[in-house]
Each structure stands twice: as structure tokens, then as C-alpha cells.
Amino acid sequence: MTTDYHPGERGVQRRAGALARADHAQRAIRDRIPEVAAGFLAGRTTLVVGARDAAGRVWASQLTGPAGFVTAPDERTVAVRAAPDPDDPLAEVLTAAGETPVGAVAVEPATRRRMRVNGWVRPAEGELRLRVAQVYANCPRHITRRVVTHLAPAARRRPPVRVTPALTPAQQALVAAADTCFVASGDLDGSMDASHRGGPPGFLRVTAPDLISWPDYRGNAMYMTLGNLARDPRAGLLVVDWADGTLLHLTGRARVDWSPARAAALDGAERMVDFQIERVLARPAASALRWATPDPADAH
Template identity: 70%
Template sequence: MTAGYHPGERAVQRRANAVDRADHAWRAIRDRVPRVAADFLAERRMLVLGARDAEGRIWASQLTGPAGFVTAVDETTVAVRAHPAPDDPLADALDGPGPVPLGTLAIEPATRRRMRLNGLATPTGAGLLLRVEQVYANCPRHIARRAVTHELPPARRRPEPIRTPALTPTQRELIAAADTFFVASADRDGPVDASHRGGSPGFLRVLAPDRLCWPDYRGNAMYMTLGNLERHPAAGLLVPDWSGGTLLHLVGHAEVDWSPERAAVFADAERVIDFHVEAVLERPAASDLRWSPTTG
């Protein structure tokens, strides 16, 4: 498979002097689900999603279920046996006629393993059917170790969601304590990607009620998220409260600051991403899973 990066990814790779590393990294991308990847998927309890809503905004969300709720039907098809809840920002998009571009991330915090699967999703009676176009693993850097401690009944009554145009003080506290968040981005009207970001609490910083920033570290040189933002700045963030199950969804637009002065604020950072909040959706206790504190 030859390198097939889109122009935004190539532009970022060139600016970061990483074209050779990116071409080498491309060899790890497959358009099939290998057996080792299928086995990994079959054990997952959570799947992170990235997709557009009916207005074209890009959201990050998640689905959960028992081990086996995500399975590889064959080498090119993955079945997800779960539906977004009615208050999920992607509920309408993923319950429509399809197919829709969908980015997914399967992650196992306990062993710090993660894998991305991107493609086209079609709703089914049981959930979603993903026709895979890209499959690849990511390195374990910046993944905080934690494990599922228990699961709440899916049919329980959940608090009403909270919608605001900017971050409330409580939401800012949740972000300040976060060691993990997920970001969804897309190449204009094309493929969508869902990615993990991690670090010590405080690495995701609130600069104002409608503005955040986070550091970007040296990685695999693919620059898929930054490449998407180069061409299309719309993005969505998902900040989970692991112990309480609250899911904080932010939608807005992001831009990369390449200045060494900004990067120097964060240890080992190569650049900084600024995120401008356009809407906030807080879903208290939305996740059925409860997770342990970090174990290192």
C-alpha cells in the first residue's frame, strides 16, 4: 500500500519535517481487519466515535457494552451492537439511512493499547455496521492505566443533559482534572477520524469559558488530526469523567499554533492546539461503565 495521505496531512508533515517518518508509518495502515485486531475488538467494553451531525458539526462520543459488542464480521466489516442514547449528539446521524463517514477508536486503558478503525457506517436493527477503510494501531504513549470496576444497568434513569454555549465552572473543574480526552476531526466532507489525547491533569487547559488549549507531542508522524484541521478546522472533543460516568461533549473549531514560545509552556510539546468552543453538551452519568483511578 502506497502512502495515501490527503493534502492537509502532507502539508503538516512537511512543516514538521516528518515526511519520511510519515511514509514509513503508512505501512502500518491496513484496509482489512487482521486476526489480532479482530481479537482485540472482541474484548472491548468501549468504543469512541467521531462523526458529523445533521448541521455538519463534528462531535466525539462513545458507545459501551459487554465484551463482544464490537466484532469483526469479516476482514472488511465490523458490527457494533449498540445504539447511541437519545441525548447523544450523534444519535440522529447514526440512526439515519447511512452510510455515513465514521471514525472509531478502540482503547484498552488497562494495557494502554489502542486501535483506530475508520470507514462508512450503516445503521442496523442491532446498532451499526462499519465498512472499514483504515485500520491501524497507535503507540501506548500518554494513555493512563485504569480498569472497569463495575457497570450500571443500561435501563436506569439518567439525569437530564445540560446544554450551554460555553463552559460552566463545574465543567471547567472536570476539564482541569482530566488526564484523557478524545478529539474527532474530518477532511472537509470526507473521512472522519477519532483520536486519543492524554497527559497529566492540567494538560488540557481552560483559557476562557469558550477557549481551551492542549500540547501536541511527537508521535507517529501521520498527523491525521492536525492534517484534518489544516483543511477543515471543525472538531469535537469528548472529556470523560471516568469515576462518575459523566460525558462532556464540546463542539467548535481548532487551530494549530506552531510558535516555539507557546510550545515551551508544556514540557516536551512541539506545538499547541487552540480550541474555540461553540457549544457544550454535558451528559451526567451517561456512561454505564465506572473506572478505577489511574494506576500509573
């Protein structure tokens, strides 16, 4: 894992006709944490992480805590004072001895800022330590403006986790109404990435109980996610119910559809991504964060 683009990213940039824009954007990728980035992390109450489980499945998950639970003790390290719950799909690998490749994304919906940090994580003295390989900010496009209303106290007893091979009708409704999701993907070398995807409610299209599609909009031309999928289709999605803290984890395989005609059917789409679901893990009230309903005028 370096600050250079890997062959999958370069191939997608070339196919999209975005090599010049990608070269310009690459200047923002660092292998250490700038002071402004450290300050941004210190104010966050959530961090989304992506990794592979012991079976090689890719998942996206969420860690939460009060502001200050994520810090940068030095320019090469991110410390996260939180641990995944036992029913988290990444609990085993995030707390295992040794280092695990991870991607992480921190988002501040109130100001529509986001930052991605990729590297390797290991447990250490009651926290997770992420050794940094890549740090970079992303543009604010398609981030719905929200504010955290509160951190809910940990529930003494939560409803049981539900595992299914496809989305239930209620889960389909949650996905179809979402304006935000998080995507985890990885390269063949084992490196990982976590990214944010957003759009108007309905941008995640449930075309079957085991198939979701979404538009890929114009961005910064790095194509980190699509570049990973070009080489390794395994991916994970996280959809959050901001009102009650339910986390919906999906793992499966994704494919990019470059058909101009299909993309033209959705305003602003440059291509489409199809995600074939292989497993669904629903964790009711698993997140302590509660977010305000956005004002439609502040969305995207």
C-alpha cells in the same frame, strides 16, 4: 478515503519535518482488519466514535457494552451491538438510513493499547455496521493505565442533559483535571477520524470558558488529526468523568499554533492546539462504564 495520506496530513508532516517517519508509519495503515486487530476489538467494552451531525457540527461520542459487543464478522466490517441514546449528539446520524462517514478509536487503558478504524457506518438489524476504509494501531504514549471496575446498570432516570454555549465552572474543573480526552475531526472530502489525547492532569488548559488548549506531543508522525484541522477546523471533544459516567461533549473549531516559544513552555510539547468552543452538551451518568482511579506511577 484511502490508505494514502491526504494533502492536509502531508502538509503537516512536511512542516513538522517528519516526512520520512510518516512514510514509515504509513505501512501500518490497512484497508481491512487483520486477525490480531479483530481479537483486540472483541475484548473492548467501549468504542469512541466521531462524526458530523445534520448541521455539520463535529462531535465525539462513546458507545459501551460488555466485552464482545464490538466484533469483526469479516475483514472489511466492524459490527457494534449498541445504539446511541436519544440524547447523544450523534444519535440521529448514526441511526439514519444510508451510510455516514465515521472515525472510531478503541482504547485498552490497562495495557495502553489503541486502534483506530475509519469508514462508513449504517444501522442494520439492531446494530451498527462500520464498513472499513482505514485500520491502524497507535503507540501507547500518553495513555493513562486504568482498569474497568464495572458496567453500571442502565439508570431508569438520569439527570437532564444540559446545553450551554461555554463551559460552566464545574465543567471547567472537570476538563482541567482530566488526563484523557478524545478528539473527532474530518477532512474536506467528508471522511472522519477519532483519536485519543492524554497527558498529566492539567494538560487540557481552560484559558476561558469557551477556549481550551492542549499540547501536541511527539507521536507516530501520521498527523491525522492535525492534517484534518489544516483543511477543516471543525472538531469535537469528549471528556469523560470516569467516576460517575458523565460525558462532556464539546463542538467547535480548532487551530494549530506552531510557535516554538509557546510549545517550549510545556514539557514535551511540539506545538499547541487551541479549541474554540461553540456548544457544550453535558450528559450526566450517560456512560455505563466505571473506571478505577489510576496509580500516578502507571500514568503515561
